[in-house]
Amino acid sequence: MTTPEPRPGFLTGILALLGCQLVGEASVRLADLAFPGTVVGMVLFAIVLGIARPKAGAPLTRAPAAMLRHLQLLFVPVGVGIIANLHELGRWVLPIASGLWFSWLVGIVAVGWLVQALLGFGRAAQERDVDG
Amino acid sequence: MGDLSGLGATPVLGLSLTLGGYVVGRWVYERTGRHPMAQPVLIAVALVMGVLGVFHISYDDYMKGAGIIGFWLGPATVALALPLYREFALVRRAAVPVLVGVGVGSLVSIGSALWFTQWAGGDETLQRTLAPKAATTPIAIALTQSLGGLPGITTVCTIVAGAIGAVVGPWLLTRIGVRDLRARGIALGSVSHGIGTSRALIESRTEGAFSGLAMALNGLATSIWIPILFR
Numbered sequence: 079m080t081t082p083e084p085r086p087g088f089l090t091g092i093l094a095l096l097g098c099q100l101v102g103e104a105s106v107r108l109a110d111l112a113f114p115g116t117v118v119g120m121v122l123f124a125i126v127l128g129i130a131r132p133k134a135g136a137p138l139t140r141a142p143a144a145m146l147r148h149l150q151l152l153f154v155p156v157g158v159g160i161i162a163n164l165h166e167l168g169r170w171v172l173p174i175a176s177g178l179w180f181s182w183l184v185g186i187v188a189v190g191w192l193v194q195a196l197l198g199f200g201r202a203a204q205e206r207d208v209d210g
Numbered sequence: 211m212g213d214l215s216g217l218g219a220t221p222v223l224g225l226s227l228t229l230g231g232y233v234v235g236r237w238v239y240e241r242t243g244r245h246p247m248a249q250p251v252l253i254a255v256a257l258v259m260g261v262l263g264v265f266h267i268s269y270d271d272y273m274k275g276a277g278i279i280g281f282w283l284g285p286a287t288v289a290l291a292l293p294l295y296r297e298f299a300l301v302r303r304a305a306v307p308v309l310v311g312v313g314v315g316s317l318v319s320i321g322s323a324l325w326f327t328q329w330a331g332g333d334e335t336l337q338r339t340l341a342p343k344a345a346t347t348p349i350a351i352a353l354t355q356s357l358g359g360l361p362g363i364t365t366v367c368t369i370v371a372g373a374i375g376a377v378v379g380p381w382l383l384t385r386i387g388v389r390d391l392r393a394r395g396i397a398l399g400s401v402s403h404g405i406g407t408s409r410a411l412i413e414s415r416t417e418g419a420f421s422g423l424a425m426a427l428n429g430l431a432t433s434i435w436i437p438i439l440f441r
Contacts, residue, residue: 094287094312095285095286095288095289098288098291099284099285099287099288102251102288104355105213111437111438112356112406112437112441113241113433113434114287114349114352114353114356114433116283116284116287116288116348116349116352117287117349117352117429117430118283119287119288120286120287120288120289120290120291120294120426120429120430121291121430123288123289123291124291124294124295124298125293125307126291127295128287128295128298137368139292141289141293142288142289142291142292143289143292144232145282145285145286145289145292146289146292146293147377148232149286149347149348149404150232150235150249150250150251150369151228151229151232151250151251151254151279151285152279152280152286152348153251153279153347153348153351153365154228154231154232154251154254154255154258154276154279155224155228155272155273155276155279155280155323156280156283156351156361156362156365156395157251157252157254157255157362157365157366157369157411158255158258158259158262158269158272158276158362159269159361159362159365160226160255160259160360160362160363160365160366161259161263161362162269162360162362163360163363166336166360166363166375167363170332170336172283172327173327173329173330173331173332173333173336173387174327174331174332174336174340174363175330175365176326176327176330176332177323177324177326177327177330177336177340177343177367178304178340178367178370178374179341179374180321180322180326181292181319181322181323181325181326181327181340181343181344182319182344182371182374182375182401182402183317183320183382183411184319184322185308185315185318185319185344185391185400186375186379186383186397186398186400186402187382187386188314188315188318189311189312189314189393189397189400189401189424190383190386190388190393190394190397190398191386191388191394192310192311192314192315192394193302193307193308193311193388193390193392193393193397194387194388194389194390194393196306196307196310196311197304197307197392197393
């Protein structure tokens, strides 16, 4: 029995992610911006993907897709950090519940209505164009 | 007889606890028929905290191994470019609704989180902790760390905001008359990130695509608004 060839390209994706993050972290430090370097890295990687135009399952996207599939694993260590805040958590049940629930509610209603209204305006404008 | 006290100094403890907790979390999630409230990360966090408490393992010892997993949050944030790239064509189809909707929506989410937290008696640390909760979790964590919030609480609250969206989001959108699939997707992705997107995908391919796009753009918008608001 022969060992199957390892699927190539996994490391390409990892290196691309780390490279974009590195450039992102470097640029926010150089520009002295209070902006997460990883988010700059995300924009850079989106540009790289836009230029490379990889197909689904291409080497460049394989590792990133795998990481997104198990994204929740990566939150566990930070989440466990709540162990240091159990005292605050008890004291803050009400403001946390309020900030979380009401803000979520206001947010979803605002975006839902706003986007639906904007889509409606766009359609009306297009129809006017067609009608001359 | 030897003793286990040196085990805490090796990374294998935190690594295996984290991975083990997550595997059990996934299993429970599947067993509940993927109920949105049974998010694997919430189950894993509770289990790991239980083990640390029972065996008197300090968080610092746990992080010697868990930090290795936590490091990959950075590259994973970069990987969010993938949904952005995949669904970007949708921006061209409806640029104004998508960009204005997500841009205004993220400002409303941050502003209302600040206001409602203070209104119910929270202090500034808690405001900083909850401000980025509508963004996708890795970005929310990065933002709360830069603001001096409490990342553990941010993580749990962000996940819960996602779960609320998956449970009541579609029902609420129907109730308030938002029937356009694009608007529904953008609304769900803007306030409930990836967990809302999973729910949107169950409703329709279009709704899921717009939700994924809104999740990525909202992460970007929240990162822009927060440093401006907290300068």
